[in-house]
Ligand SMILES: *[C@@H]1O[C@H](CO)[C@@H](O)[C@H](O)[C@H]1NC(C)=O
Ligand SMILES: *[C@@H]1O[C@H](CO)[C@@H](O)[C@H](O)[C@H]1NC(C)=O
């Protein structure tokens with residue numbers, strides 16, 4: 001019996017030692033063992049409700065956001081959209097989770113699929129028209145679990161976002177385009193979004209846009225009050241200023257040159273009707289083409305834009321230059337027809353009858369009476385002075401109109417141009 005006991009005792013100690021050995025071996029193997037989702041859940045998985053945010057002490061769960069903007073492009077005025085490439089990080093703390101045994105590293109990579117069975121923030125892009133999630137070469141997202149039960153979910157997205165634009169002072173405008181992220185189903189009692197206290201937003205310095213310039217970027221809160229409650233929302237605002245260079249060289253300078261071209265007409269002889277009319281009409285047509293080109297990329301807005309005002313003024317100028325020729329032509333009258341031999345002034349009738357003389361005296365008397373009555377002293381008009389014929393005088397008048405126009409048109413155009421550029425100087 002004692003032998004058996006002793007044997008039994010030996011057996012027990014052997015089993016115990018082997019168990020301890022196995023346990024030790026197990027310990028070392030544990031570090032290699034892959035982590036299962038259930039290792040993260042509490043002892044009783046029933047206690048973990050993935051629909052309920054991890055409210056610590058009844059406080060709303062805080063989700064920290066970080067956005068890295070890698071690119072902005074495809075700003076489309078016509079559809080009022082733009083595209084952005086972003087890294088979007090959400091960080092939250094879930095105290096209900098269990099940490100993997102003896103976690104030594106700062107954080108641990110988790111399988112992204114596990115998010116389906118965990119509570120996660122339900123943020124959505126409020127002003128997105130489409131969101132593209134890239135899957136090459138692997139799906140572009142990851143999940144980290146930190147030592148302090150903080151979870152980081154990072155995803156790379158390409159977004160097509162809407163941006164309300166106003167073109168009242170186009171092309172001197174500055175647009176504010178936003179990227180808004182709102183909670184879909186949690187009110188502010190349950191969950192609130194906050195910008196990462198350290199680095200909320202990083203915008204690539206090398207962003208280059210063809211027509212606009214990124215002048216400012218900032219983060220803001222856009223929490224919205226709905227009938228169902230307040231929903232937390234954060235936004236990134238990009239301030240984009242239009243570069244004037246393109247418009248200066250493709251719209252303003254050519255338009256001014258066309259207007260100046262239309263003034264060449266004032267230096268052409270009034271008789272050269274085909275030349276002057278052609279010049280005016282060609283200028284008008286070129287200008288309307290220029291006007292159409294200046295807003296090819298814009299939606300047909302109902303209000304007057306700054307560029308429209310400028311173009312309209314230029315059109316009026318060219319039109320007035322054409323009308324000036326019309327006036328010149330009227331003043332010129334029908335002097336183009338061979339001038340009729342001017343009737344020689346009636347020779348002073350020295351040999352008249354008495355009645356004729358009497359009549360003349362009577363005539364002068366009535367004239368003098370009328371003058372006295374009207375209270376004006378007027379030099380009695382002597383016969384028509386010997387000088388230019390009426391046709392020549394008409395031509396002089398026409399040329400004078402041209403001469404005045406040569407000064408008046410450039411002066412007025414310069415004044416209007418200066419006014420325009422002073423008005424919009426603050427936006428340049
Ligand atoms: C592993 O963690 C447990 C408690 O979680 C602790 O008792 C044990 O000492 C740790 N082992 C090592 C090797 O750190
Ligand atoms: C974005 O804003 C930050 C802070 O205002 C600034 O330092 C940074 O230069 C801006 N980036 C761009 C591309 O404008």
Ligand SMILES: *[C@@H]1O[C@H](CO)[C@@H](O)[C@H](O)[C@H]1NC(C)=O
Nearest residue numbers: 187188189224225228229230
């Ligand atoms: C929503 O926000 C408004 C002010 O922003 C506040 O007066 C109101 O009490 C909030 N409602 C809830 C349900 O939190």
